[in-house]
Amino acid sequence: MGTDINNGKLCTIHIPIYNTLIILLSLFILSASSPADAAVRNWVIVIxxxxxxxxxxxxxxxxxxxxxxxPIALKTGEYIEKNLSNVKVLYTRKTDVAVDIRDRAEFANKxxxxxxxxxxxxxxxxKNIRGTETFVMGLTKDEQNLEVxxxxxxxxxxxxxxTTKYEGFDPKSPESYIMFSVMQNVYLSQSTDLASRIQTQYKERVNRVDRGVKQAAFWVLFMTTMPSVLTxxxxxxxxEEEKFLNSEQGQDYIASALYRACRDYINEMDKKSGVELADNTSSPAPDTEKPVKQPVSDAVDIAFMVQIATSGSQKEIKPENFRGLKDVIELKSDDRFKYATGKFNNYTEAVEHRKKIEGIFPDAFVIAVRDNKILPLQEALDKNKRN
Ligand SMILES: [Zn+2]
Incomplete structure (x- = not known):
C-alpha cells in the first residue's frame, strides 16, 4: 500500500498587491520588448x-x-501551427480526395x-515485418528500398x-529508375538531417522499431525543390501496427514525433543561420498536454510508474499535496484514489525512479499502468518482454 496522504493541507499564498503590480508591469514590458518584427524566419512546411x-x-x-x-497529417500540422509561431503549414489534401503526385510536388514548389x-x-x-523508415530522394541499389x-x-x-506527365516513366520497371541518375539531390544533407530526426523521435519517443533513414527514387520527392522526406x-x-496506426493515440504519437522532428530541425537551422529564435522553446510542446512523454511499448501501451499514495478522498494535483513532486497523476481506480509519479516504458527505469524518491515516499512501489488504470505487474512485464 502506498502512503496515505491525509496530512496534505491546502495552503493559500497571499501576494501583496504591489507584487502583483510589478508582475503585471514586467509582463507588459516583456511583451513590448519582444517585437513581432524580430528577425524570425518564416517557415513554410507542406504536409x-x-x-x-x-x-x-x-x-x-x-x-x-x-x-x-x-489524420496523422492534420494532427502534425495542428501541433506545428499551435506551437511554432514562425511556421506556416500547408496541406496537399485535407479531405479524402485524389491528388496527382505531380500536383503535390508542384504545390510545394509554387x-x-x-x-x-x-x-x-x-x-x-x-505480416511480421514492422517498424518505421524515412526516405530521402536518391538512387539505390538496395532492392528493398526500390520495392518501397x-x-x-x-x-x-x-x-x-x-506517360506524358512522367516522361514515359514506368513505375513497375526497375530499368525506368535509371532516369533518376542524372539528378543530383542538392538537398540531400538537409533532407537526411530531417529524416534522422524523425526516425529518432519514432524510436525514442514512440518506441517504434527503427528501420532507418534510406534513399530511394520517389517521384514526389524527385519533383520537389526543397528538403523533402517521405516517411x-x-x-x-x-x-499490431495496423491497430496502432488506426488508433487515435497511435496517430497522435506519430504526429507528435513528426512535429518534434520539425521543431528541432527548424530551431537548429535558425540557430545556424544566426536568426533569432522564435519563442518556440517556451511554447508548450504537446508532451505537456498529451501523454507522449514516455511513449509506451507498442500497441500494448503499458507504462511503468511509481505509486506514492492512496487516499479515500480525492486530492488536488499540486506539488504541495505530494511532498513537492510535480509530475503526479491520479489513476483510475474502483475504490480509492491512487496517485503515481514518473512514467517509463521499462520496468528498470521505474525502479530507479522509486529509489530516487524513497526519501520522501518510503512506501512507494512500482506499478504497471495502461490507460491510467493499474494492471497486474507480472502481466505487464510478460507483455513488455514479448514486444
Ligand atoms: Zn503510400
Missing part, C-alpha cells in the same frame, strides 16, 4: 497525406493507408515551401496521361 480518393494506398486487414495518413513531408504507411508481404519506391510510385498509374510510419500489413 502531404499520402494517397486519397480513388487511390487507397496500401491495404491492411481492416483499413486503408489513405485513411491513416490523413508555395516556396522550406520543407516537404510526405506521410505514408508501409506494406510488406510478410515502386509500390508508392505505382499511384501514378491511376492518373490520366501518366513510412509503420506497416499496415502487421496487425
Amino acid at each position: 502531404d497525406a499520402g494517397h486519397g480518393g480513388r487511390d487507397p494506398g496500401a491495404l491492411g486487414s481492416f483499413s486503408k493507408e489513405k485513411d491513416i495518413t490523413l 508555395n516556396k515551401a522550406d520543407l516537404f513531408i510526405s506521410i505514408h504507411v508501409n506494406w510488406a508481404k510478410q 519506391a515502386m509500390k508508392e510510385n505505382e499511384v501514378i498509374l491511376r492518373e490520366d496521361d501518366y 513510412e510510419s509503420g506497416f499496415i500489413t502487421n496487425l
